[in-house]
């Protein structure tokens with residue numbers, strides 16, 4: 001009997017991470033869902049059913065990833081690892097405190113670094129290959145006022161991904177990043193809701209997206225699943241931007257009256 005393949009997905013209790021875990025589970029992998037939020041995590045695992053296990057922990061601690069690895073190895077042959085846990089904070093630089101910067105850097109950057117290290121170390125020790133997808137953001141390459149620390153972490157995630165792609169290609173280990181644009185998750189909805197004028201904030205965001213709408217978590221999950229599949233065996237060290245062409249244009253405001261497919 002062929003062993004089931006397994007995957008680890010961090011930040012899997014909600015939003016994009018949850019959609020990725022769901023997609024990989026639907027595709028037939030056993031999945032380990034890692035998150036800080038124990039309640040949401042157990043709800044997700046209960047909904048997925050067999051072949052889904054929760055690891056409650058902080059991704060900034062290497063031990064969380066070691067626990068996730070042990071759980072994944074128990075479920076099957078680990079061949080995929082997705083570092084998605086992340087937080088977005090915006091702070092004007094003059095008011096930024098060390099505690100605020102540490103939280104974003106620890107979660108986004110160290111969380112991705114330790115997850116990547118754990119997966120790479122495991123595959124090297126086992127003498128087998130595997131695929132990593134790290135979740136960056138359009139903020140990794142473009143700036144938005146007061147998002148300096150978030151943007152530093154996302155640019156660094158892309159540098160880490162490139163390095164792993166180069167260093168471990170010969171060992172059969174691939175690493176790619178996905179940089180989503182504006183995706184309708186709780187995190188984004190909360191950020192829009194906290195604006196002085198939420199509907200103006202949403203309209204302002206959509207105005208610069210040639211696709212004319214925000215993206216769905218499932219649209220990121222589908223790309224991640226593709227990057228983890230054997231179909232992309234020669235693709236590594238890259239970042240794929242999935243943003244409805246938000247960052248591809250040079251000052252184009254889409255026609256609000258354009259006919260778009262429903």
Ligand SMILES: NC(=O)c1ccc[n+]([C@@H]2O[C@H](COP(=O)([O-])OP(=O)(O)OC[C@H]3O[C@@H](n4cnc5c(N)ncnc54)[C@H](O)[C@@H]3O)[C@@H](O)[C@H]2O)c1
Pocket residue numbers: 010011012013014015016017034035036037057058059060084085086087088107111135136137138179180181182183184185186187188
């Ligand atoms: N939503 C977007 O528009 C968007 C755009 C670009 C990039 N991203 C990136 O996608 C990823 C997921 O974002 P989302 O919008 O789905 O957010 P989300 O808040 O819905 O999900 C993030 C999850 O990560 C978990 N988490 C946070 N800190 C953690 C920690 N220290 N340890 C373990 N788990 C932790 C949270 O509990 C949550 O379940 C993030 O890396 C974010 O930067 C999101």
